[in-house]
Amino acid sequence: MQTFEERYTAWIDGRLTGDELAAFERELESAGRDAAEADRHDVQMLGNLLRQHAAPPMPRADAFNAELLERMRREEEPATAPILPNEEPAPAGYFSRTKLAWAAAIALLLALAAIQIPRGDHLTSANIAPPPIGDLQPELGEIVNATTDDPGISVTPIRSEQDGITVLWLDGLDYLPASYQLQ
Amino acid sequence: MSLRTGFSRATLLVFALILALAAPAQSRADERIWSAIVLASKADKPKAAPAELSRLAPKIERFFGYNQVELIGSARKDIDEQSEKWLVPSPHFWMSVKSRKQADEKLYNLQISLVHDKRPILETQAKLAPDAPLIIRGPMHASGQVLIILQVQK
Numbered sequence: 001m002q003t004f005e006e007r008y009t010a011w012i013d014g015r016l017t018g019d020e021l022a023a024f025e026r027e028l029e030s031a032g033r034d035a036a037e038a039d040r041h042d043v044q045m046l047g048n049l050l051r052q053h054a055a056p057p058m059p060r061a062d063a064f065n066a067e068l069l070e071r072m073r074r075e076e077e078p079a080t081a082p083i084l085p086n087e088e089p090a091p092a093g094y095f096s097r098t099k100l101a102w103a104a105a106i107a108l109l110l111a112l113a114a115i116q117i118p119r120g121d122h123l124t125s126a127n128i129a130p131p132p133i134g135d136l137q138p139e140l141g142e143i144v145n146a147t148t149d150d151p152g153i154s155v156t157p158i159r160s161e162q163d164g165i166t167v168l169w170l171d172g173l174d175y176l177p178a179s180y181q182l183q
Numbered sequence: 184m185s186l187r188t189g190f191s192r193a194t195l196l197v198f199a200l201i202l203a204l205a206a207p208a209q210s211r212a213d214e215r216i217w218s219a220i221v222l223a224s225k226a227d228k229p230k231a232a233p234a235e236l237s238r239l240a241p242k243i244e245r246f247f248g249y250n251q252v253e254l255i256g257s258a259r260k261d262i263d264e265q266s267e268k269w270l271v272p273s274p275h276f277w278m279s280v281k282s283r284k285q286a287d288e289k290l291y292n293l294q295i296s297l298v299h300d301k302r303p304i305l306e307t308q309a310k311l312a313p314d315a316p317l318i319i320r321g322p323m324h325a326s327g328q329v330l331i332i333l334q335v336q337k
């Protein structure tokens with residue numbers, strides 16, 4: 001079933017006939033027939049105006065098309081022109097394969113050097129202090145499994161994304177009194 | 184020199200350089216495992232954390248709810264993927280660590296046994312990235328919470 005908008009458009013275009021037209025015009029009485037008539041009048045005026053001022057036919061259309069295609073062909077020609085056997089090869093462009101290969105080699109060297117530089121401290125003696133614990137923010141660890149033989153102890157793995165730490169929380173361990181020397 | 188010859192030589196050079204640089208990188212992977220016994224507590228006038236714990240202490244304080252972190256003891260050993268290592272950060276807490284890491288893996292797969300006063304209290308398998316600490320909440324002491332820390336260091 002057509003919507004009101006579809007039937008309205010068909011009515012403006014004059015495509016409604018017979019019972020459909022009569023039924024829709026009854027429907028229009030309650031929806032505001034005057035406004036609908038004004039709309040239809042405006043649309044018809046606009047259609048007439050467009051038909052009267054349609055674009056004039058282009059003179060020599062075939063010649064225009066041929067000229068356009070020829071210009072496109074000329075613009076594409078330098079990129080696809082084959083090198084004739086007797087011709088000297090054109091000088092290599094800025095992005096020739098050789099230069100690209102060298103650029104890639106240099107880029108790889110720089111990337112590898114950047115990776116290697118932070119590891120330089122391993123080559124020197126032990127008098128270089130290690131970085132403070134927790135200085136970096138690497139990915140978190142993962143607890144694959146955690147068990148205890150003591151039935152009174154429970155183990156709970158916890159990952160704290162906020163603090164960047166992995167915790168194994170042991171419960172049920174014996175309390176250590178003040179007399180217990182930790183060191 | 185034709186374009187093709189130049190390209191081939193450049194390609195060979197690139198691969199040679201990559202191989203030359205990649206080989207030493209493998210041999211420098213002398214990472215170590217560090218363990219520590221830490222006492223976390225609430226103090227009216229908290230002492231500053233030792234330099235070794237300067238970055239980790241705020242995380243411990245925030246996560247466990249304390250304001251003071253003291254280092255009781257620590258131990259550090261080179262990671263040897265061939266054998267088991269014993270870490271003794273304090274006379275009361277020992278750790279046995281077996282490490283396994285493939286060349287293409289980022290994480291160390293550690294088999295850890297924690298012993299408290301000669302009594303095994305924990306067996307765990309953990310995958311740790313370098314500088315990502317594993318903190319084990321140990322027993323409660325009269326002066327605070329005992330924490331055992333394990334971390335792979337580069």
